[in-house]
Amino acid sequence: MSDSTRRSLPAEAAAQSSWQRGIAVRRQVLGNAHVERALASATDFDRDFQDYITRAAWGDVWTRPGLSLQTRHLLTIVMLATLNRQEELAMHLEATRNTGITPEEVREALMHVAVYAGVPAAHSALKTAKRVLFPPGGAAEPAAHQGGSEEGPARG
Numbered sequence: 512m513s514d515s516t517r518r519s520l521p522a523e524a525a526a527q528s529s530w531q532r533g534i535a536v537r538r539q540v541l542g543n544a545h546v547e548r549a550l551a552s553a554t555d556f557d558r559d560f561q562d563y564i565t566r567a568a569w570g571d572v573w574t575r576p577g578l579s580l581q582t583r584h585l586l587t588i589v590m591l592a593t594l595n596r597q598e599e600l601a602m603h604l605e606a607t608r609n610t611g612i613t614p615e616e617v618r619e620a621l622m623h624v625a626v627y628a629g630v631p632a633a634h635s636a637l638k639t640a641k642r643v644l645f646p647p648g649g650a651a652e653p654a655a656h657q658g659g660s661e662e663g664p665a666r667g
Contacts, residue, residue, distance in 0.1 A: 530562070533570025540573070540584060541606050584610045589620050592636030593628040600636060604643040614644050 538546050553561045573583055584603065591600040607617065617640050625633035 529566040529570035531570070532574045533565040533568070536573045536580070537565060537569040540569075540580070540609055541602070542609055545602070545606075581610055581612055584612055585616060585620050588612075588617060588636075589624055592621055592624045593632055595632055595635060597635060597639050601639050601643050604640055607644070614640070617644065 534546070550561060573580070578586075584607070588600065588603050588607075591603060604617065607613075618637075621633050621636050621640065624636060
């Protein structure tokens with residue numbers, strides 16, 4: 512075995528383990544059905560991208576120590592809201608059912624977005640969150656404030 516072959520084996524083994532870690536956490540967060548659809552629909556055009564995000568994002572970053580899976584997921588939601596990436600945001604909001612992030616935590620995180628990234632970004636994200644987390648005929652949205660109107664609380 513040549514020196515260059517010996518040097519490349521650990522890199523290939525590391526890449527393989529990054530992919531294995533990545534596919535496991537990707538399935539944990541997004542669900543098996545989503546991951547299977549993404550991998551099955553990959554073509555020669557985007558197969559390298561699917562491999563890259565599985566290794567780099569999911570295998571190398573999402574699996575690092577120091578932050579819980581829920582914290583990483585909430586940070587991802589905040590960043591996607593800040594960047595106005597509504598399609599990806601909707602996917603991650605759907606995945607909160609897999610990671611245990613509550614609608615209340617999403618709401619509070621998006622309030623933080625309003626302060627630090629702007630009201631328009633938070634407003635768009637809140638609309639997406641309402642659509643995903645509380646679909647018509649699905650889970651009930653938390654009740655609106657009681658005993659008041661748009662102008663303020665009821666007075667009595």
